[in-house]
Amino acid sequence: MAAGGGLRFLLVALRFLLVALHMAAASAALPLVVNTWAFGKATETAWRVLQMGGSELDAVEKGCAQCEMDQCDGSVGYGGSPDESGETTLDAMIMDGNTMEVGAVADLRRVKNAIGVARKVIEHTKHTLLVGESASLFAVRMGFPYEDLTTPKSLSMFSEWLNQSCQPNYWKNVVPDSSKSCGPYKKTEKVICKEDWISSQRRISVHNHDTIGMIVIGESGTIASGTSTNGAIHKIPGRVGDSPIAGAGAYADSTAGGAAATGDGDIMMRFLPSYQAVEYMRMGTDPTVACQKVISRIRKYAPKFFGAVICANTTGSYGAACNKTPGFTQFHFMVYNPSLSQPSEQVVDCI
Template structure:
């Protein structure tokens, strides 16, 4: 039994995951519901997630989300989805009820509508903070720093493992831009015989290295989650140059409930596993 999440703002989500896991819920339900809470909270939108997230350069909020179970072929994702405050729930439906694995843009919106989701006006997706930031961007070109996303991994009582990610994407991005988050092997990956990994940071760069897939493969070869994350980060730094590495944070969880992380920036993450009374936060320095 274990749960892990990216960034400090995942703490309430991981605390909820702890309760759901101990209550015997399936790892996929745990991940979906915990991410949905974060997505639908306008206050966490400033962390580039869901409702209240930053819009693209046309002022429209477009969200990416994905869920992947450890079982072969169990993956669903949406990208550039507009008007849905909990895109991870649509990603779950893609996994469960679509012959496809990834739906984008108008196709993702049509699927969501077909499955009973309400498509809200764009104003409902913005917060006062992100709407103001967009106006400042239009006036002066002022950018917003940071590449946060929410990434959660759950290992349940019966050994099922699921990983999920969600993001509103790079602030003021081009319409239709998709980063690493909803791409299997890039933003997330899971294998029921090994474990799972999630990645956060500069998605345009991350997707070129397939880090989450590499982490899981290294754990398959016997590395601990921490060793696997550090090995993948070291390889990326070797290829980019130590002083030119982009922003990236990596988390991993194996079937023993062991957690590991690595990062090119200061990176707080939260976790809990069997034997711990409460969720803890660790901060990686760089």
Template sequence: MTDRRKFLKSTIFGGLAVSTSSVSGLACSTKPSPKKPIVISTWNHGKEANAAAWEVLSNKGRALDAVEKGVMVTEADPDNATVGIGGFPDRDGNVTLDACIMDENDNCGSVAFLQNFKHPISVARKVMEETPHVMLVGEGAKRFALSQGFEEENLLTPKAEAAWKKWLENQEYQPEINIENHDTIGMVALDENGHLSGACTTSGAAWKMHGRVGDSPIIGAGLFVDNEVGAATATGLGEFVIKICGAHMIVELMRQGYSPQEACEQAVNRIVKKYPNDYKNLQVGFLALNKNGEYGAYSIHKGFNFAVRAHDQDDLIDAGHYSG
């Protein structure tokens, strides 16, 4: 009897071991490999920005270099009214720029309320690499930029100046829910080595009060990167992104197991729930990318789109939106 019990026991557990091994082997063989490299960015202008970033990524370059090069395209476009040169000024006629950048090692740099420098994203990277600080603002940021060899130039184009003078006739400040080439370009990328980085740059809300800073240069609000999990960026009315620490929230939700799409939806729902009297008159959109190259996007209102570039993809996609 004892020998029979031993035989049955060894047979059962031996069979379980074979079965478990087979299932595990099947799971491993069918698990998709990460989609990399890949870069995603906000709004229509993301297509051109992604093309520049892709030149870096497709040559096995670093995600950090890709996102800087990518958003610089938008910063240098004088026809874009919301980023870099050509950006609409504040109510006093000054073009003031905000930007931040973050790499796979949690290093980050930021500038805010910066005037007369076309590429604030590159100044932000220098803050990250050359100083013990994360953020420099205003006159201090200007002095630092000059010390690093950046050249001043007038960023107020004739087109933007004409729009400002037109605004002065009534001086009404009401951010539009969606405008062509909205107020930010946010970009996040995953490179061939599996590393994430992100960049975010803007001229901020048109006709804002002099000195106003939005979410774009704030690590954790307009941009956040965690190389173990994913990265996220934001666009829209920055005050409400700041209030919920939007990008950081999305990355932490991904850490908890949410997909990038689900995490973006949760962040939008948080704004809607917390600010029921405000959300109908403002736009906020979120964009996220996880370590596997999966992405998601969501906004409060219809109209937010984003660009995706990978080996098998070069698309402009309309994001989902809250329908309550």
């Protein structure tokens, strides 16, 4: 009995040690900042906010705002991706994984700090999403200044597009033929075939549309996520993509994990990839596998879509996945955690 009791004691002690080691490993991986693309300054800003005692929401807001100021790749913030009228408009969202509150703005005009306005939606309204001119008026009430989002670069992009007979664009089933000339367009009764729809996917690529999506997890496992973008270049005015839509552009749940997406928002938003990835992680799926599963799901319907997803669970494990297409075979994303002395650019091969 004594020998048996001693063995049981050793087994219990060993089990306790393994649990303690697991918890120590998990805490060592936190806090964590992960964001799409090689936007290292945004990662560093978010990390610095955490180190100075800021909340996870603060870190997401300031990290994404850094990209807005830096005009990351021309796809975030002012002066990029002019729409069909030559105007740059912004989309952004931020989500609190503790309360499940979301603040978002879409088609925001003449206000540079879109993620900041999205944060104010959480703090000062009972709403989730504000859009268009009314979102801009709300921003002004919250103390944000009106500023011109147009730059010489965006005007040049718009002028070049006009000189190329407005190619590419996002119209279909219209006259005149949108593949050959500019509008104004009127509807036609022609029914688009699947092949036309698939070929239209090639208009979106890493070179003309992406987003900063960010996940921040604090030392206690509290999660926040957010996005900011100026949308698809030459979009039809009023278009809203996946970025400001909770569950599509990003999602956070402090009981499971966080995720964020980037790419062709018109396709990706139909599948709520960020929400789905978090639900996979809730069931115990590894973050990398969770990202791969949502990419594979979208690919069944849109095999040539451009897109990627980042995922992180409550222990600080993270991963990413992307859809392999010509010219897009790898996806770069940023990570910062206690094991790193500076933001780390990481690369994943597309599937």
